[in-house]
Amino acid sequence: AAQASGPGAARALVPGVRSIIAVASGKGGVGKSTTTTNIALALSRMGLSVGILDADIYGPSQPRMLGISGRPNSPDGKILTPMENYGVKCMSMGFLVAEDTPMIWRGPMVQSALQQMLRDVAWGELDVLVVDMPPGTGDAQLTMAQQVPLTGAVIVSTPQDIALIDAKKGLNMFRKVDVPVLGIVENMSVFVCPNCGHESHIFSHGGAKREAERLGMEFLGEMPLDILIRETSDSGRPVVVSDPDGAQAKAYMAIAERIW
Numbered sequence: 043a044a045q046a047s048g049p050g051a052a053r054a055l056v057p058g059v060r061s062i063i064a065v066a067s068g069k070g071g072v073g074k075s076t077t078t079t080n081i082a083l084a085l086s087r088m089g090l091s092v093g094i095l096d097a098d099i100y101g102p103s104q105p106r107m108l109g110i111s112g113r114p115n116s117p118d119g120k121i122l123t124p125m126e127n128y129g130v131k132c133m134s135m136g137f138l139v140a141e142d143t144p145m146i147w148r149g150p151m152v153q154s155a156l157q158q159m160l161r162d163v164a165w166g167e168l169d170v171l172v173v174d175m176p177p178g179t180g181d182a183q184l185t186m187a188q189q190v191p192l193t194g195a196v197i198v199s200t201p202q203d204i205a206l207i208d209a210k211k212g213l214n215m216f217r218k219v220d221v222p223v224l225g226i227v228e229n230m231s232v233f234v235c236p237n238c239g240h241e242s243h244i245f246s247h248g249g250a251k252r253e254a255e256r257l258g259m260e261f262l263g264e265m266p267l268d269i270l271i272r273e274t275s276d277s278g279r280p281v282v283v284s285d286p287d288g289a290q291a292k293a294y295m296a297i298a299e300r301i302w
């Protein structure tokens with residue numbers, strides 16, 4: 043097919059993919075990937091056809107979180123068949139390189155890898171492709187946001203000031219490339235002691251909600267710091283599918299409904 047030129051060219055839509063939502067965070071370790079997986083599974087439970095593009099090229103988490111191993115097939119040697127589990131399709135650099143292989147590529151290689159994972163994959167008909175963005179708001183992330191035809195972005199942050207400051211940078215990044223921010227999720231917002239029920243605000247509390255209000259953004263919800271969330275996502279059985287009637291799954295479903 044003929045390629046258009048100009049800045050729109052890189053943002054050409056992906057055939058069959060109706061919307062693309064990025065999940066981003068200002069810094070690493072705030073639970074961006076965990077949130078991505080569970081929101082994607084929640085959207086799938088709502089009856090949507092869903093894919094996950096793991097754009098975290100240097101630290102792909104989706105294979106482990108979705109409990110998928112192995113390599114994608116390519117029947118024609120060009121187009122990859124996405125991997126799939128729990129009814130959600132997924133493409134990740136983690137399927138293409140060994141888990142302990144460090145990625146030491148430079149920017150242009152990362153960009154071409156991202157384009158391939160976006161366009162040379164038989165995604166089929168998707169209502170939504172959820173993109174697990176690399177952490178941070180530097181040039182690399184800005185380029186990615188520019189290269190993928192995003193419908194909207196969700197920002198994940200812990201409640202502490204530092205994570206929030208970084209989340210604000212993420213917000214500004216999407217504004218720069220004219221991608222609407224759908225809202226902010228506060229992750230690890232409270233720890234409830236399983237023995238006595240006491241609530242501890244380990245990373246402070248309510249910061250993301252306050253900040254969302256101040257910036258006129260939607261507050262999509264808060265997720266507790268919860269051992270079941272960690273254990274299930276680290277073992278490839280995310281809580282939305284492994285404990286579908288639990289409070290955690292319900293909270294993720296509520297977030298997904300606010301996004302959609």
Ligand code: ADP
Nearest residue numbers: 070071072073074075076230266267268271272
């Ligand atoms: P990021 O993508 O921001 O680097 P991850 O999603 O990989 O963060 O999460 C980092 C670690 O924290 C993982 O071990 C994950 O299981 C855990 N984690 C994420 N969110 C929660 C939560 N709400 N409660 C408990 N553990 C969490």
